[in-house]
Amino acid sequence: MSAPTEPDHSQSDPVDCLIIGAGLAGLTAARSLAVVGRSVLVVDKGRGVGGRLATRRIGRAVLDHGAQFFTVRTPIFQSEVDGWLEAGIVTPWCYGFDRGDGHPRYRAVEGMNAIAKYVAEHVDLDSTDNPRRPRIMTRVKANAIIGGPDHWTVAYEAGAREPDEAGAIISTAPIPQSLALLRAGATSSTMADTLQSVRYHRVIAVLATLDRSPxxxxxxxxxxxxxxxxxxxxxxxxxxISPEPAVTFHLSPSLSARLWDEEDPAVLAHLHEELRRYLDDAVVTTIQVKRWRYSxxxxxxxxxxxxxxxxPGTLLFAGDGFGDSKVEGAFLSGLAAAERLLNPPAAEAVA
Ligand SMILES: Cc1cc2nc3c(=O)[nH]c(=O)nc-3n(C[C@H](O)[C@H](O)[C@H](O)COP(=O)(O)OP(=O)(O)OC[C@H]3O[C@@H](n4cnc5c(N)ncnc54)[C@H](O)[C@@H]3O)c2cc1C
Incomplete structure (x- = not known):
């Protein structure tokens, strides 16, 4: 895929499919569509690709602060992961944390975000006759999905980009955010009531660099x-993944919910004793708080x-809110959404 770019203000030609979200679900869908010749534009409000496959640098330290590892349960994901293993992107971390159960927990060699970058950049251009590269635009926040007579329009946060037109849309934002895009565009969906019931855990992450190993x-x-x-x-x-000692703490969903509205210093003050329990005598050199509203x-x-x-065309919601959740669920959802666009039910293909 083309390297993620800074926002531009020009309007592109209408694309076959516009994908909201450059997390694993969106990137997987984009790759599947592009490789068979569909024109695809992916937009993401983040500074880079990856979404919750998130890796942060603090000085020289490197910390995964969203997904920490992933497991594999399906042959189709295993075959994808085999490609990542072969490319040296991922490696088994362990086979269980408290005790081994024989199932690999994979980590990314340079941090989980590298998986997203790899999927974004590696389109198999030899696999079909007319493959294309999806275009990926980061720092572009979609504000509304609007139905027109014969295509969809996606409008963006003021100044980010002129609206884009597309024959089909896949929104891979967390479900409440996808539904908000429909409401903002006055687009009705018979699925809205059902999907509204999908709730997400909030998770607060604390990232600490240390003077020595904990x-x-x-x-x-x-x-x-x-x-x-x-x-x-x-x-x-x-x-x-880090050349220096650096620890990621994920707070439980219940404690995250309780502390959600507190300022960062108050969160850290609340956690002080508990953090110390795990840090031994190591001195904290930097500490940061990161909030995941939709973990x-x-x-x-x-x-x-x-x-x-x-x-006016197919509008799909996908992502880890669907199917099996987690990293594998996001991958499988992106794949299934692309497959649905490529092979629509007969009635829809004729319409
Ligand atoms: C703290 C934490 C720990 C986790 N631990 C694990 C773990 O150990 N193992 C595991 O398998 N999974 C874990 N997960 C879950 C895993 O990270 C996710 O399931 C997976 O990465 C979701 O991928 P996705 O593509 O569905 O969504 P995302 O990665 O969230 O991608 C959606 C993208 O949409 C973008 N977006 C949203 N709204 C808009 C908009 N309006 N305009 C433009 N872009 C928009 C976002 O910026 C985001 O990049 C964890 C997640 C968190 C947060």
């Missing part, structure tokens, strides 16, 4: 899903995507 147990991480304070703690140096669905929508509308 000495977390092998493999440098603690996973404790039912802990009231921290559900995951990772030493990014032991994980192999993952409480209960995902049971299908891999939802058809929000079929007129």
């Amino acid at each position: 000495g977390l147990p092998s493999p440098g991480a603690i996973q404790q899903p039912t802990d009231p304070t921290f559900t995951f703690i990772a030493d990014n140096e032991a994980k192999g 993952g669905p409480v209960t995902p929508f049971p299908e891999r995507y939802a058809v929000a509308s079929t007129h």
Whole structure:
């Protein structure tokens, strides 16, 4: 795919498909459509691609602060991951955190964001006769999805970009954000009421760089899903992605919800004693707070995507809110959404 670009203000020709969101779901869908010759524009409000595949640098330290690792359950995702393994993008981290269960937990060699960059950049241009590269625009926030007589229009935050026209749309933003785009464009959907019930956990992440290793147990991480304070703690140096000691703490959804409206210093003051418990005698050299309003669905929508509308073209919602959630769920959802556009039901293809 073309390298993500700064916003421009020119209007492109209408595209076959406009994808909102350059996380794993959006990038996977874009690649599947482009490789068979569809013109695709991907827009993302973030500074780069990846969404919740997020890696932050603090000085020389490197910290994953969204997804920490991923697992593989389906052959189709395994075949994708085999490509990532072969390219040296990912590697097994461990086979279980407290005790091994034989199933690999994969990490990205240079941080989870590298997976998104790899998917964005690697389109198999030899696979079909007329492949194209999707165009990816970052720092472009969609404000509204508007239905016209014969195409969709996506309007953006003031000054980001002129509106774009598209034959089809896949919105991979978290479901409440996708629904807000419909409301802003006065676009009705029979799915809106159903999708409105999908709720997301909020998660606060605390990122700390240290003067020495905190000495977390092998493999440098603690996973404790039912802990009231921290559900995951990772030493990014032991994980192999940071040249310096740097720890990521994920607060439990319930504590994150309780502290959500507090200022960062108040969050850190609340956590002071608990943080110290895991840091041993290491001195904190920098500490930051990052908030994920939509870390993952409480209960995902049971299908891999939802058809929000079929007129004036197909409008799909996809992403980890659908199907199996998490990294694998996002991948499978993006793939299924692209497949739905390429092979619509007969009635829709004729319409
Ligand atoms: C704290 C945390 C820990 C996690 N841990 C794990 C884990 O260990 N293992 C695992 O498998 N999964 C984990 N996950 C979940 C995993 O990261 C996600 O399931 C997956 O990355 C979601 O991909 P996606 O493409 O569906 O969504 P996203 O990655 O969120 O992509 C959606 C994109 O849409 C963009 N967007 C939204 N609204 C607009 C708009 N209006 N205009 C333009 N762009 C827009 C966003 O900027 C974003 O880039 C974790 C997530 C978090 C937050």
